[in-house]
Amino acid sequence: MTEPxxxxxxxxxxxSRWFNTDGAPSLESLRGRVVFLHAFQMLCPACVQHAVPQSLKVAAAFASTDLAVVGLHTVFEHHHAMGPEALQVYLHENRIAYPVGVDAYRDDDPTRAPLPLTMQAYAMRGTPTLLLIDRKGRLRQQHFGLLDDLRLGAGIATLLAEPA
Incomplete structure (x- = not known):
């Protein structure tokens, strides 16, 4: 995990679309809170076996804090199999209740660009990718791949302990 x-x-x-929320969470609306964002694909083995269960554990473990847990379904392959309808079923079946956004493509056309826009903005190498954003909206940690629960928990706790 890198921390600049x-x-x-x-x-x-x-x-392009949000699930499990009435509004559209933005970094601006979450300012003052620590944000844990995990980028995943529902057909990514590492996401299904590790990252999504880990995000559910984070949401449960830090439920009494002001940590905002957000998912980002960032699809860069197998577009037809991982559309919003399939994602909605996946979220329901896996009891994912925190907000999950669908990473958008320019003009909502995946054939016009190789990677979704948020994935490009963060220079993500793939999924799963974990991001920790501090209360001031600064990217503090970004990790591609699997991350040990203790290291992730320590990173979250460190940011939660910082003053607003």
């Missing part, structure tokens, strides 16, 4: 010494502002998310 001079953390940059986290790029805005570009989402």
């Amino acid at each position: 010494t001079n953390p940059p502002a986290a790029p805005d998310w570009t989402v």
Whole structure:
């Protein structure tokens, strides 16, 4: 997991559709809270076996804090199999209740660009990718691949302990 010494502002998310929320959470609306965002694909083995269960554990473990848990379904392959309708079923079947956004493509056409917009903005290498954003909206940690629960918990606790 990388943590920059001079953390940059986290790029805005570009989402075409939200699930499990009445509004569209943005970094601006979450300012003052620590944000744990996990980018996943529902057909990614590492996401299904590790990252999504880990995000559910994070949501449960930090439910009494002001940590915002957000999912980002960022699809860069098998577009027809992982559309919003299939994602809605996946979220229901896996009891995912936190907000999940669908990473958008320019003009909502995946054939016009190789990667979704938020994935590009964060220079993600693939899924799963975990992001920790501090209370000031700065990207503090970004990790591609699997991350040990203790290391993730320590990173979240460190940011939660920082003053607003």
